[in-house]
Amino acid sequence: MMGVLQQQEAGVMSGGDLNGGLGMTQMLLQQAMMINGMTLPVIAVAAGMWWRWQRAVVMSKSKLRGSSGFPLLGETMAYMSQMGSPLANFVDNKAKRYGKLFKTHLFFQPTVIAAEEEEVRMIVQKEGKLFDVNYPTSFANLLGPYNGLNIVGHMWKRMRRFIVANVLKPELLRERVNFIEDMVIEALSSWEGRTVFVEDEARALAFHVTALIVLNIHPGELNDKIKEDMYILIKGMFFLPIDLPWTAYGKGMRARERVVKTLTDYLESRPVKDDIYDKFIQTIREDSPEDTEEMLRGQGRDLLTGLLFAGHDTTAATMVFTVKYVGENPHVLAEIRKEHENVIKLKQPGERLTWEDCKAMSFTQDVITETLRLCNVSTTTFRKSLEDVHVGGKLVIPKGWMVLPYFRSVHYDPTFYPDPYKFNPWRYKEAGTKLPFFGFGGGARLCPGSELARTEICILLHHLVTKFDSWEFIGKDIPSFFPFPRLSKRLPIRVKPRQKTVK
Numbered sequence: 001m002m003g004v005l006q007q008q009e010a011g012v013m014s015g016g017d018l019n020g021g022l023g024m025t026q027m028l029l030q031q032a033m034m035i036n037g038m039t040l041p042v043i044a045v046a047a048g049m050w051w052r053w054q055r056a057v058v059m060s061k062s063k064l065r066g067s068s069g070f071p072l073l074g075e076t077m078a079y080m081s082q083m084g085s086p087l088a089n090f091v092d093n094k095a096k097r098y099g100k101l102f103k104t105h106l107f108f109q110p111t112v113i114a115a116e117e118e119e120v121r122m123i124v125q126k127e128g129k130l131f132d133v134n135y136p137t138s139f140a141n142l143l144g145p146y147n148g149l150n151i152v153g154h155m156w157k158r159m160r161r162f163i164v165a166n167v168l169k170p171e172l173l174r175e176r177v178n179f180i181e182d183m184v185i186e187a188l189s190s191w192e193g194r195t196v197f198v199e200d201e202a203r204a205l206a207f208h209v210t211a212l213i214v215l216n217i218h219p220g221e222l223n224d225k226i227k228e229d230m231y232i233l234i235k236g237m238f239f240l241p242i243d244l245p246w247t248a249y250g251k252g253m254r255a256r257e258r259v260v261k262t263l264t265d266y267l268e269s270r271p272v273k274d275d276i277y278d279k280f281i282q283t284i285r286e287d288s289p290e291d292t293e294e295m296l297r298g299q300g301r302d303l304l305t306g307l308l309f310a311g312h313d314t315t316a317a318t319m320v321f322t323v324k325y326v327g328e329n330p331h332v333l334a335e336i337r338k339e340h341e342n343v344i345k346l347k348q349p350g351e352r353l354t355w356e357d358c359k360a361m362s363f364t365q366d367v368i369t370e371t372l373r374l375c376n377v378s379t380t381t382f383r384k385s386l387e388d389v390h391v392g393g394k395l396v397i398p399k400g401w402m403v404l405p406y407f408r409s410v411h412y413d414p415t416f417y418p419d420p421y422k423f424n425p426w427r428y429k430e431a432g433t434k435l436p437f438f439g440f441g442g443g444a445r446l447c448p449g450s451e452l453a454r455t456e457i458c459i460l461l462h463h464l465v466t467k468f469d470s471w472e473f474i475g476k477d478i479p480s481f482f483p484f485p486r487l488s489k490r491l492p493i494r495v496k497p498r499q500k501t502v503k
């Protein structure tokens with residue numbers, strides 16, 4: 001059968017061959033190609049100039065002040081080296097100089113940092129509309145390309161819905177409270193008469209809880225193997241992606257290979273199927289029938305790795321700093337103890353702590369909020385502007401830039417938190433729910449694990465304050481806050497057993 005082009009050619013040719021046998025279409029095509037040959041580079045150059053001009057217009061309108069540092073690397077090294085300091089850091093210093101919305105250059109990208117409450121709120125609330133997540137490449141490489149923090153749009157919504165409905169649903173978590181309490185009781189049973197490193201205990205506790213919820217595995221050899229490799233993997237996430245045997249990132253990549261292997265072996269041989277992994281794979285198989293089995297398995301594995309990361313080190317760091325702040329403030333310890341002893345008084349002998357008990361202990365919840373405000377497990381998050389974003393009628397965040405809503409600045413802002421460096425859980429009672437709090441993020445990506453984390457910390461505090469009178473800190477720990485809040489000595493303490501019983 002004659003093609004359309006040939007048919008046209010035949011028609012034209014039959015009307016008269018003016019070009020020595022070339023059909024009209026062919027001639028036009030040839031001319032177009034000649035023109036393209038000449039004009040494509042011109043168009044490309046013109047488009048480039050237009051884009052640069054547009055950018056120049058945006059930048060002149062943008063009016064953002066700031067500095068860019070070295071070519072490519074920008075101010076990344078200064079940012080990373082200062083972010084760990086408990087004192088004024090990179091953002092504080094720049095904000096003082098350039099205002100609370102300023103430009104810089106980080107992780108090879110032009111960047112805007114927002115340190116004012118209004119802009120921070122706007123950025124997290126406009127998720128998917130004006131901004132999308134933009135975590136560093138190292139996150140995707142180490143947690144897997146499909147992990148929840150690196151995906152956007154439909155894939156992310158599908159994963160989030162699944163997590164909220166199947167992994168972190170209150171009804172399911174309620175059933176885990178006894179397990180968490182058993183773990184806490186067992187851990188604390190060996191604390192008397194020795195120096196306890198709270199960070200080690202908290203990390204083990206939080207990992208065991210997350211592993212049970214996510215992988216359905218109990219403490220043991222498999223658990224320890226994944227835990228050790230996850231620590232190395234997580235450390236690598238916060239360094240430049242230079243894959244060499246001696247870099248933290250390189251070590252993280254090898255740890256990822258081991259985690260993937262351990263998980264794959266476990267998933268193939270696990271006794272009980274129909275767990276989170278299977279349910280998730282089934283969900284995406286129905287939703288995206290075109291995905292290959294390998295892709296489905298990859299997405300399932302990345303869901304698990306992402307949850308193992310999101311769930312344990314964050315909670316562990318908060319536990320460590322709660323023990324520190326409560327121990328340093330005897331009046332807080334006394335108040336919190338009163339609240340927990342009241343719960344015990346209302347219970348029958350042997351009756352256990354519940355999810356509802358933890359939610360109802362408002363002072364304890366305020367202690368957790370105040371701990372997160374001060375130690376800022378998540379100092380910021382990573383976003384990218386999807387269009388030129390006009391801010392306050394004066395400034396413009398240019399399209400495609402990395403945007404960091406800086407939670408820590410809001411948490412230390414004395415207009416909201418007078419005497420901001422003071423640990424004062426009572427401030428929430430006085431101010432009600434009006435205080436801006438981004439300890440668990442905000443907007444559509446608000447942490448879905450916040451209730452679980454709060455419950456774990458509440459149960460730890462319950463047994464800590466009812467079993468021990470107080471705890472003494474051994475030596476001086478130096479805090480640092482990047483990438484996670486840490487204490488130089490891992491918070492060594494010695495507990496003093498409780499003299500008085502409650503009932």
Ligand code: HEM
Pocket residue numbers: 133148149160163168210307310311312314315318372377378381382438439440441442444445446447448449450452453
């Ligand atoms: C004190 C402990 C925790 C803190 C401080 C914390 C903090 C956060 C923050 C700030 C975000 C938002 C990130 C963003 O906007 O880019 C987030 C997201 C997330 N968190 Fe948590 N988290 C904690 C515990 C947990 C736990 C226990 C789990 C589950 C086991 C969990 C699972 C997640 C997940 C899946 C996301 C991603 C949500 C999404 O992208 O839609 N987190 N967390």
